[in-house]
Amino acid sequence: MIWVVWRQQRSIVIAFVALMVVFALWLIITGQHEQSLWNQFLGAPCKGGYGVTNGDSHFCRGLQNTVYASQHINDVATIVGWAFAPIFGLILGVNAVAREIEQKTNRLAWTQSGSRSKWLASKYITSVATIVVVCAPLCLVLSWWVRASHVGPRITPKAFPVAGAVEISYGVFCFILAVAVGLVIRRAGWSLAVSILLFAALFFSFANQVRPNLVTRSVASLQSSSSGIEEGSSSGFYVSGGGPSDAWFFYQGFEPVGTKGVPSQAVLEKPTSAEYRCEDKFQEPYCEHHLRLRLIEVYISNRRFWALQQGEGLFYIGLSVLLAGLSFIAIRRAKA
């Protein structure tokens, strides 16, 4: 049966492998180019735009414009990279079951010597293996490209889905979701549409509501000083310290000195409003000292990246196992 499944999905796999190769080559070429530009921009004499001498300002501004201009293309590439595995999984899943039911070829398969469960298992084994084999190289290239192109810290929501291996779990989940939906809806087009909606809803809900709470957040103090005026700060005071620059930041605010644990955003907003009760003579940063507040920011360190990847990957794999189990039960009673 595995041969039959492979034969059925061969043209889809070839098309996606071709797309993957073209996309990966594009990522490698543009990634190397951008890495070179960023190295120039961050190195002497530009130093990332800080401390540029008059003689180099034209060159550095040009370099800065070039590296920032590519960010729009990088955004598109990030979306394509994120969507690749899920779309691949969805199309394989719809083709595996809904299309077979629609074209009634399941009647041919289900009247051969193998059981329906064996038929479904062969689809799972072949397609999951295909998704892993096709998406794993792309994940490696994407992970490198995110760093090379300075898309952003890999732990941030923008880069996270394409900066590790979690992409593979999206692909596997989407395949199994499309199979389950196909068993219920029995129409390829509708199954694809419903599966896309379900995955998108789950993905964004998870990314917004669950992922930020998968690991413990960290708190870092920020020091403010009025000397910021001299430093060129537009707000009139200068803030230093805080979490590492490659962390995933959530919010900043004032908390009473001595508070333990990680405060919620609502807790931090309360003393912020109290700050405005300061008398005029207490300007920043003296006001918070007067009110015994300290400025903090809440973040998740980049070191927790693989813990988040593992947590999210296991969530999607666990959900896939559950859906696959339900599909095995459903297929026994499914109408041909």
Place this chain on the structure above:
Amino acid sequence: MIDGTDVLETVNLGKRYRRTWGLQDCSLTIPKGRVAALVGPNGAGKSTLLRMAAGLDHPSVGTLRVLGESPNSGNGNLKTRVGYLDQERPIYKSFRVAEMLRFGENNNPNWNMRVAEEHLAQLEIPLRSRINNLSGGQQAQVALTLCLAKEPELLLLDEPAAALDPVAREDLLRILMRQVADCESSVVLSTHALGDVAAICDYVIVLAHSRVVLSNDTEYVLESHRILSAVHDGNLLPPPGVSIINNQSSARGQSILVRVELPIDDAQWHVERPSLEEIVLAYLRSGSPGARDRRSPDDDGSGE
């Protein structure tokens, strides 16, 4: 009870689709070694019965035994003994013919590749051809070959000759008959072509309005039915010992198709042997709810 010589047995079998019954109170027995025709109008329940027998659908009520086993028991062995050709003749359109044969070989322990290749060679269907590029008739032949090369004990064929041109239909029926002769398979086929029934079937089952109205050997059916006709002479009563299946009156006279148990010796009636087609049509007409009411209460249509 099934006695080991029946390939298909149903007792009060029914299949309900939401609010309507696809098949109802279906009780029949098809003995081994027969070519049985399932005849009936569209929606009579022929495909429903065959799908349930092939294990593709579950009965809502009643009992179904195929080769002595329940087709929904999950017994893979039964599937190797039964060949099923669906009405839609589904085959993988993107495959080549040779790949379809490989599919059959991989999925059936009793697969006979020689039989498959010989059938296709006779029909001049190249193994390299893509299924998509074959005509409808050729696709049907490939689908039938997949069934035949399994060398099953029972072939369930849902309208195998539908939408075929006369030559393709002739080829299909010829191949079918050879299979029955070579492998001693039993066949249950549904059809609208009453000519095919008379030509190749030795058992007939008539379904009307989701119920069985006739089920017996064609020979017995032919012997046990007569057309009685008389020039119109008022309200002429039928002879005793007959069951009226269908009564057609006109201004010129009366013609009734009856099931007889004893020779008719009534000079008022002109007695003729009906063709199988006439008998089946009479049962189909009588299968309407109104017609059933006109039949004698003890007539279960089984003819037994």
